[in-house]
Amino acid sequence: MSARRDEPAANAPELRERVLDAFRDLLRERTFESLSVAEIIAAAGVSRASFYFYFAGKQAALAELVRRAVGAGHQAAQPWTEPGTAAPVDPRAALRAGIDAGATLWLDNAGVLRAIVESWGSDPQLRELWLGQMATFTAAAAERIQADPEAMRRLAGTDVTAVAASLTWLGERLYYLAACGVPPFDDRAVLVDTLHHVWISTLYPGG
Amino acid sequence: MSARRDEPAANAPELRERVLDAFRDLLRERTFESLSVAEIIAAAGVSRASFYFYFAGKQAALAELVRRAVGAGHQAAQPWTEPGTAAPVDPRAALRAGIDAGATLWLDNAGVLRAIVESWGSDPQLRELWLGQMATFTAAAAERIQADPEAMRRLAGTDVTAVAASLTWLGERLYYLAACGVPPFDDRAVLVDTLHHVWISTLYPGG
DNA sequence: GCGATGACCATACATAGTGTTCAGTCATGA
DNA sequence: TCATGACTGAACACTATGTATGGTCATCGC
Numbered sequence: 518m519s520a521r522r523d524e525p526a527a528n529a530p531e532l533r534e535r536v537l538d539a540f541r542d543l544l545r546e547r548t549f550e551s552l553s554v555a556e557i558i559a560a561a562g563v564s565r566a567s568f569y570f571y572f573a574g575k576q577a578a579l580a581e582l583v584r585r586a587v588g589a590g591h592q593a594a595q596p597w598t599e600p601g602t603a604a605p606v607d608p609r610a611a612l613r614a615g616i617d618a619g620a621t622l623w624l625d626n627a628g629v630l631r632a633i634v635e636s637w638g639s640d641p642q643l644r645e646l647w648l649g650q651m652a653t654f655t656a657a658a659a660e661r662i663q664a665d666p667e668a669m670r671r672l673a674g675t676d677v678t679a680v681a682a683s684l685t686w687l688g689e690r691l692y693y694l695a696a697c698g699v700p701p702f703d704d705r706a707v708l709v710d711t712l713h714h715v716w717i718s719t720l721y722p723g724g
Numbered sequence: 725m726s727a728r729r730d731e732p733a734a735n736a737p738e739l740r741e742r743v744l745d746a747f748r749d750l751l752r753e754r755t756f757e758s759l760s761v762a763e764i765i766a767a768a769g770v771s772r773a774s775f776y777f778y779f780a781g782k783q784a785a786l787a788e789l790v791r792r793a794v795g796a797g798h799q800a801a802q803p804w805t806e807p808g809t810a811a812p813v814d815p816r817a818a819l820r821a822g823i824d825a826g827a828t829l830w831l832d833n834a835g836v837l838r839a840i841v842e843s844w845g846s847d848p849q850l851r852e853l854w855l856g857q858m859a860t861f862t863a864a865a866a867e868r869i870q871a872d873p874e875a876m877r878r879l880a881g882t883d884v885t886a887v888a889a890s891l892t893w894l895g896e897r898l899y900y901l902a903a904c905g906v907p908p909f910d911d912r913a914v915l916v917d918t919l920h921h922v923w924i925s926t927l928y929p930g931g
Numbered sequence: 932g933c934g935a936t937g938a939c940c941a942t943a944c945a946t947a948g949t950g951t952t953c954a955g956t957c958a959t960g961a
Numbered sequence: 962t963c964a965t966g967a968c969t970g971a972a973c974a975c976t977a978t979g980t981a982t983g984g985t986c987a988t989c990g991c
Contacts, residue, residue: 961963
């Protein structure tokens with residue numbers, strides 16, 4: 518039915534990719550809100566009609582970029598969320614590794630993630646996407662906590678899900694501030710150390 | 725020079741107040757971004773020209789509302805930031821009182837505060853305002869921590885300012901989620917307990 | 932080769948919002 | 962009675978969004 522000239526099948530339309538690439542590049546230096554569709558398509562070398570053929574709007578394109586970025590995010594946090602296959606790792610070290618991987622993810626995708634953090638409040642689609650992501654991380658963290666007798670002993674009598682959600686959102690905020698270059702979190706070492714410190718204090722205060 | 729008909733002096737122009745009141749009311753149920761100047765002036769019963777005479781735009785009006793709301797905020801946190809005049813209060817109890825006062829402040833001014841949290845990322849003026857506020861709270865918290873030998877013993881070797889900033893931003897985020905009705909923080913008891921728990925764990929882990 | 936198909940583009944359009952301008956109204960105070 | 966200053970209403974230029982139209986061009990079946 519379609520007139521294809523390259524790969525035999527399952528080839529994501531090239532224009533679509535070009536738009537997403539250009540959009541991601543622009544977001545590295547520009548605000549989502551300040552970007553117009555005109556600028557995006559100019560950078561992508563694509564017509565206005567094509568853009569609206571592939572995406573319902575700016576938001577929809579951003580949503581796609583976010584989905585791709587956080588897809589990698591799940592793997593990033595895995596060292597801590599899925600306790601080592603064989604050797605029982607020190608939870609503190611695993612946690613630090615997860616936090617560090619999160620920092621890498623955020624800095625690599627700073628533009629896209631900054632954009633959704635600033636936009637999910639005013640767009641239903643983006644809100645659902647982001648709250649869903651946070652809920653996923655929260656659930657993973659809560660599960661990991663509940664599997665840890667030491668942590669559970671400390672948290673006795675408190676709402677584990679709420680604590681897990683707090684720590685998740687603390688991460689979101691600090692990573693975001695780092696991506697915005699707000700001190701003192703623009704210093705990656707400070708960011709990771711501080712986040713790690715609060716998580717550890719909350720979960721394993723015995724130290 | 726001006727033709728006044730009421731109070732003798734220092735009378736803030738009535739139209740300006742009407743705009744601010746209407747704006748605050750609208751923000752209780754609507755998003756800042758989704759509100760147009762047309763709607764605001766319609767609700768206020770004021771002409772477009774008058775609006776732009778008193779405010780440079782939507783953002784400037786919001787900034788004014790935020791300044792007024794957080795003016796009260798400084799007092800709200802005072803029980804903890806400025807240790808009691810005479811009797812040495814239990815820092816944990818004082819902290820809880822401060823957190824609870826913060827919750828009251830946020831719920832009273834939910835619309836305005838939600839608006840700035842969602843907008844400071846894309847407006848230089850609002851950014852400066854909000855980051856300044858957070859810096860103020862952070863400084864107060866850091867000072868309070870440094871005055872407390874018990875807390876300082878625990879935090880030995882870590883960046884106190886960074887920890888104070890983390891806890892400040894954690895508060896910002898959790899209060900915001902509560903104002904948005906995001907579970908589990910839409911439950912005020914959970915909000916206050918969890919925030920209190922993380923602060924205490926981080927600062928006074930001895931229990 | 933020939934016509935159909937579908938991807939793509941340029942242009943134009945309707946709609947909506949922003950911020951400015953300007954002529955005009957109306958109460959007050961001199 | 963006139964001048965002043967607060968305020969309005971309407972129009973304007975500009976920018977952005979999302980849609981609709983007509984046309985180009987490569988490819989495919991035949």
